[in-house]
Amino acid sequence: MKAPFVKQSTRDYYRACRENGMSLFEFIHGYVYGRWCYHYIGLAGDKDPWWRWLWVPLVLIIDRVHPFTENDAHRSGDPDQTKPTWSDAYHGKPLPLNEATKLIRLDRPVNTALPETVLPYTRARDLILDNPEKIVLLDCPCRAGMKNPCTPTDVCILIGDPFATFMLEHHPDKTRAITADEAVAVVKAEQARGHVSHAFFKDVALGKFYAICNCCACCCGAMKAHAMGIPMLCSSGYLAQVDQDLCTKCGTCAQKCQFKAIGFNKEGAYIREDRCMGCGVCTLSCSKDAITLRLAPEKGEPLKVDALH
Template sequence: MKIPFIRQSTIDYWNECRTHGLSLFDFIHGYVYSRWCFHYIGLAGDRGPWWRWLWAPLVFIIDKHSPFHPTEDNRTGDPNQKKPTWGDQYHGKPLPLEEATKLIRLDRPVNTELPEQVLPYTRCRDIVLNGNPRLVLLDCPCRAGMKNPCTPTEVCVLVGDPFAGFMLEHHPDKTREITREEALRIIRQEQARGHVSHAFFKDIALGRFYAICNCCSCCCGAMKAQRHGMNMLCSSGYLAEVDPDKCVKCGTCAEKCQFKAIGFNKESAFIREDRCMGCGVCTLSCSKDALRLRLAPEKGAPILVDEL
């Protein structure tokens, strides 16, 4: 039914929220998050009003004390499970290049109930890519919030409706529809610059994967929050490791690493495992093939598109 003064993408999002059992509060939160994303997300940057500095402590307070976070024992009956945190409801998972490009290439319907060991988050259970999903390129709200942002700024790839359509309709000057080939090119170019591809999830995004953002630690709000103890990112499930026989200590990998996870000793580079998120950027930068990724179960399970 057409409702005057309300855009079709808003109606589509409301219908999806009802189908997935989200509350009116969730719908309003999602609408504000998407409709005014350059204000909502851009507050983490260094441009804008003075009160943007309230952003970080406000997020921390919400993370610890929000009455809108249901307790795990209310949802599952298990009183031993902890209350969900901000990172459980909105978070990104770094992706190596191969897996990031597979998400874009996927051309068959996927509607899988993901077990906890694949994505260990209470609100993140479904990855839904219906057939040939719509791809929309968005100007990065984090970079838009910076006085001197990294470039290019068109680096956020939205995957699938209703989110792609919503953003295209509400931000026509900040978005454009793209092909899979262009999306893949953007991801490859960003990782070559040393930027990290994140698969982003959010509770109000129907609890599913909805975007691949290509992030730098100087602009990205989630990466800044991570540095200050708010777990908005989780490991890819991999760790980088060095072959000391091949390493020539050129330093390129350390310059590219957004997580400051690479150091040097007398023999070669080494990985600070507590910092490494397994993004794989260092492996792409090494001309000597001295770095590779290995599975690291202690860091969590990776997104393996072939197994979904």
């Protein structure tokens, strides 16, 4: 007999966890992550909720299990360093506008494991889309945790089941179903504001891609962690490059760059390649088309949606 108080999306998520060989603990972790995401993720903000006192001991426990400062083999360059890290379980990859648009517009099921050259983590590398036309817009938990968040706040895009429907059922006041065209409009508007689109992967989201985050360095927990040296983000596989003959030194690109990767000298703008994540936001901000993206094999490979099978 089905428990009447258990939502269908919870049953579907539990069934998917079982089919994917996940433990009961992992199911509970994923349920807590989705059901109470504003507590789970919002703690990275600067509000002072009553539950914040739990955050420090939780971080210390997680850090003891998966130290924040430890990189895996691919990212550290050490072939003997193979221990999974905290960020291996939860991470994002920046998406230039054209790839984010293609990912949103996928109208067929996809089941592929991304190679480590695309997503350099030991866990959560699958791009599996069941019911890819199911797209849900969520009020951003990172921005909800801020005293003065960037706006608008409804910028998180969930794609595919069971997670999209799970969030829709459990957060009816903070979610709504949208079309692919509406999702693309959100991404375009956010990138025009200078905010970065990331494809996010998480272990308890069935070890796969589940969302496109559109956020900023001042609100996004993952971007804050990245700035602190916690490797939750990897390069898009591209680097920005400047045609200094076209650059007018207006400074707009540097103002928009969330990774502080653009500087200026007497010739014009230049790219700090060690900071650039290849998100492409600067290319959209330049009225003179002086900035473009180039492939950067040394940074890894891009997520090319057209090549997915």
